[in-house]
Amino acid sequence: xxxxxxxxxxxxxxxxxxxxxxxxxxxxxxxxxxxxxxxxxxxxxxxxxxxxxxxxxxxxxxxxxxxxxxxxxxxxxxxxxxxxxxxxxxxxxxxxxxxxx
Amino acid sequence: xxxxxxxxxxxxxxxxxxxxxxxxxxxxxxxxxxxxxxxxxxxxxxxxxxxxxxxxxxxxxxxxxxxxxxxxxxxxxxxxxxxxxxxxxxxxxxxxxxxxx
DNA sequence: CGTGTAAGGAATTCTGACACG
DNA sequence: CGTGTAAGGAATTCTGACACG
Numbered sequence: 489x490x491x492x493x494x495x496x497x498x499x500x501x502x503x504x505x506x507x508x509x510x511x512x513x514x515x516x517x518x519x520x521x522x523x524x525x526x527x528x529x530x531x532x533x534x535x536x537x538x539x540x541x542x543x544x545x546x547x548x549x550x551x552x553x554x555x556x557x558x559x560x561x562x563x564x565x566x567x568x569x570x571x572x573x574x575x576x577x578x579x580x581x582x583x584x585x586x587x588x589x
Numbered sequence: 590x591x592x593x594x595x596x597x598x599x600x601x602x603x604x605x606x607x608x609x610x611x612x613x614x615x616x617x618x619x620x621x622x623x624x625x626x627x628x629x630x631x632x633x634x635x636x637x638x639x640x641x642x643x644x645x646x647x648x649x650x651x652x653x654x655x656x657x658x659x660x661x662x663x664x665x666x667x668x669x670x671x672x673x674x675x676x677x678x679x680x681x682x683x684x685x686x687x688x689x690x
Numbered sequence: 691c692g693t694g695t696a697a698g699g700a701a702t703t704c705t706g707a708c709a710c711g
Numbered sequence: 712c713g714t715g716t717a718a719g720g721a722a723t724t725c726t727g728a729c730a731c732g
Contacts, residue, residue: 492593492594492638493593495638497598497599497603497607498598498599499600499603499702499703499723500702500703500704501629501701501702501703502598502600502629502635506598510714510715511703512713512714512715512716513713513714515704515705516713516714520712520713528602528603528722530703530704530721530722530723531703531704531705531721531722532702532703532704532722532723533703533704534603537593537596550713555712555713556712556713557712600702600723600724601723601724601725602722602723602724611693611694612724613692613693613694613695614692614693616725616726617692617693621691621692629701631700631701631702631725632700632701632724632725632726633701633702633723633724633725634724634725651692656691656692657691657692658691
C-alpha cells in the first residue's frame, strides 16, 4: 500500500538540495496547490520522494514559461490517469482471483 | 544504482518517530558502528529507509537482550550475504548478454 | 554497557509582509 | 504572477559530560 516513494519524511531543506529549488519556490508551489506535503506535529513540512519528483516536473514546466495554474491542471490530469491505471490493475487481479476460486 | 531506499534524506527526529527509538539510542548505535548515516553540510545526520529498517532490526535484537557488538556482527554478515547475492545476479546478467552478442 | 538528561550553541524552519514587476 | 529578502520566534539537532549500574 504505502511504499517508500509516498512516505512523507523529507524536510524542506533536503528537498531544496534534491531539486535545486529555493525554499520560497517550494512553499509557493504548495500555496498554489501543486503539491501537499505532510506536517510534523509543530508545523514542519515533510515531503515524499514522489513530491520531489513532482517538484522537478514543476521546475521543468516553469522554465518553459508555463504558469502554476496551468501546471496544476497538468498534474491533476496525470494523477487521474494514474488512478485509472491502478484501478485497471486491481480489476485484473480481482478477475484473476475470482477465476481461481 | 541508487534507489530511494538507499538515499540519505531523513532527519533524526523523523527516524525517531518511524522507529520508536530515542534520539540517544539512534546516535549510540551509530557510535558503536551499527549504521552510518550521512551528514548535511553543517553536521545534521541524514538517514535512508534502509537505515530505518536496520534500526528496527537492532531494536528487536536489543529487546532480546543481544549486545550491540553482537548485533553489529550479525548486520555485517547480512551485508556480506547481500553482496554475494548481488554479484550472482550481476554474473547471470553478464552471462546472458555475452550469449546474446 | 546502554540509556537518560540538562546545557549551551548552532542551524533549520515557520509565518506574514514588503518589494519588484 | 512568481520570487527574493529581512524579521522575530519557535523547534531541531549537535556535542561532550555526568549519572546509574
